[in-house]
Amino acid sequence: MTSLPSQKQLKDLTLDHVSVGYDGVAVVKQASFQLHEGQIGCLLGPSGCGKSTLLRAIAGFEVLLAGEIRVDDEVISSPSVNLNPEHRHIGMVFQDIALFPHLTIAQNIAFGLTQWPKDAAQERVRYLLELVGLSGFEARYPHSLSGGQQQRVALARAMAPKPKLLLMDEPFSGLDAKLREELVPDIRDILKHEKMSALLVTHDQMEAFAMADQVSIMSKGEIHQTGSPYEIYHCPETRFVASFIGHGDFLAATVCGANCVHSDLGTIRGDLDHGFEGNQQVDLLVRPDDILHDDDSEFVGTIESKFFRGSHFLYRVRLVSGKVVYCFASSHHNHGIGQEIGLSVHLDHLVMFARE
């Protein structure tokens, strides 16, 4: 596979205390993060938290109420600057794909290449068709392609003019789960092969983790944390991040010494780097994979409901204290609702927050 000479690539996208809103009311507040050359970033958060609004502001479709957006050292958006979207060299891929139905696949991909010499445009289309695995489809029309194939064409079309940055708004949400699972790593590989900087919007954490180098977690218009998927999962900085990612629950606990807490599920040990003091009341983060079904444990709970997940069950268990936690158990251990099971907690690193 040959690569055409690349044009000037993005060094840094910087969002500096960006506020965006409608009718003067901010729905994105003081958002800051940086995306570096060749990185894939992701805005992840629940519906209505402001992800698309922020993406639209980066694309130039919304005027900022406050803050700055910079590409390299150039301010492209601020309350007094709004560089025209066409001059930002930013490509976009949307959930609804929106290919031109009356154009062939090759014509769709060539759509943004009208300024290119004919030969170079044809070579670019040929290269991209090969890159997205659709060589031989050039003369077909969009309606004759599957949803996944159409989304590959949409990606090729957005990448064709070699934008500095690619913005992707829920690009996989119209596709079924199986197709999504195949397409997400493929698209990541394509972006990485092209060294394309990209920013994805999604509310699906598995998609975010599979695709992105860096994830920004948003809630109610604010970015709570930006970090690698590993940092976000293992070192959540706010309660929201802790509970939003990976079904986190909190156990009431009391610090009982260096690297140890007492809880409803006994004494739990693990690295503790938050500087909490002895006897301090805390909420300890536990996830379903931290709590194991353990017949030998003296700590028991009552199964309130259960969900079959193939290789394992997810049990919802009420502890003696009344607190509800979730735990995984092998699907060979099939317990009934109302039954008591023993539980033990296994944590390497204690993530906790001072009790409010």
Ligand SMILES: Nc1ncnc2c1ncn2[C@@H]1O[C@H](COP(=O)(O)OP(=O)(O)OP(=O)(O)O)[C@@H](O)[C@H]1O
């Ligand atoms: N054109 C608009 N005019 C007024 N309010 C809007 C407009 N577009 C979005 N909003 C509001 O701004 C808030 C953020 O919306 P936004 O679409 O950015 O969220 P989101 O996180 O992308 O949500 P989803 O995942 O559901 O697409 C919501 O309360 C929404 O109702």
